[in-house]
Amino acid sequence: GAGVSQSPRYKVAKRGQDVALRCDPISGHVSLFWYQQALGQGPEFLTYFQNEAQLDKSGLPSDRFFAERPEGSVSTLKIQRTQQEDSAVYLCASQAGYNTEAFFGQGTRLTVV
Amino acid sequence: AQSVTQLDSQVPVFEEAPVELRCNYSSSVSVYLFWYVQYPNQGLQLLLKYLSGSTLVKGINGFEAEFNKSQTSFHLRKPSVHISDTAEYFCAVSGSGGYQKVTFGTGTKLQVIP
Numbered sequence: 001g002a003g004v005s006q007s008p009r010y011k012v013a014k015r016g017q018d019v020a021l022r023c024d025p026i027s028g029h030v031s032l033f034w035y036q037q038a039l040g041q042g043p044e045f046l047t048y049f050q051n052e053a054q055l056d057k058s059g060l061p062s063d064r065f066f067a068e069r070p071e072g073s074v075s076t077l078k079i080q081r082t083q084q085e086d087s088a089v090y091l092c093a094s095q096a097g098y099n100t101e102a103f104f105g106q107g108t109r110l111t112v113v
Numbered sequence: 114a115q116s117v118t119q120l121d122s123q124v125p126v127f128e129e130a131p132v133e134l135r136c137n138y139s140s141s142v143s144v145y146l147f148w149y150v151q152y153p154n155q156g157l158q159l160l161l162k163y164l165s166g167s168t169l170v171k172g173i174n175g176f177e178a179e180f181n182k183s184q185t186s187f188h189l190r191k192p193s194v195h196i197s198d199t200a201e202y203f204c205a206v207s208g209s210g211g212y213q214k215v216t217f218g219t220g221t222k223l224q225v226i227p
Contacts (some may be wrong), residue, residue, distance in 0.1 A: 033215075056212075080183040
């Protein structure tokens with residue numbers, strides 16, 4: 001596709017519900033990042049993939065958060081047993097290689113009620 | 114580890130006036146520096162980046178930034194702003210070379226007043 005695509009754009013979940021957020025990176029991009037952007041804050045790093053390998057997951061806030069990229073293309077961020085503090089915009093970015101520009105998707109706004 | 118400080122959470126400025134958005138960083142290693150813009154309900158768009166070379170970096174939409182290593186700053190400037198520049202601007206830093214995660218500041222909302 002022309003850019004990074006994220007779906008859904010908006011998600012409302014009841015507390016305790018599991019959610020799955022999808023990211024379609026730019027075709028051929030090796031690197032993929034997930035960020036969490038809370039209201040009024042800058043994006044905060046969650047995890048990084050190089051192809052299908054998850055090389056850094058140091059930013060995942062708890063073991064309720066899980067990300068995968070099984071074929072080195074589409075990635076899914078899963079949040080189990082959602083809590084109100086999980087409400088945020090989740091941004092995905094892809095990058096062709098080191099020292100190249102990272103392209104961001106429009107994000108998924110998750111609201112936990 | 115790196116960190117970024119954007120002291121100004123909001124900056125109002127009249128149309129056609131100059132603007133400077135401040136950014137200071139801290140790092141124990143060489144860094145790459147970035148400015149991103151985020152329009153309402155949009156993703157982040159790269160305005161400009163400093164990787165190496167000239168400390169004055171020019172970006173899109175008439176913006177420029179200067180890397181000052183001694184002051185650990187990377188302030189963003191534009192000589193004459195337009196209404197369409199109203200957005201949130203994020204300064205970001207990463208270590209240089211290879212894979213390095215990007216650390217963002219808390220953002221500065223630029224409000225251009227007609």
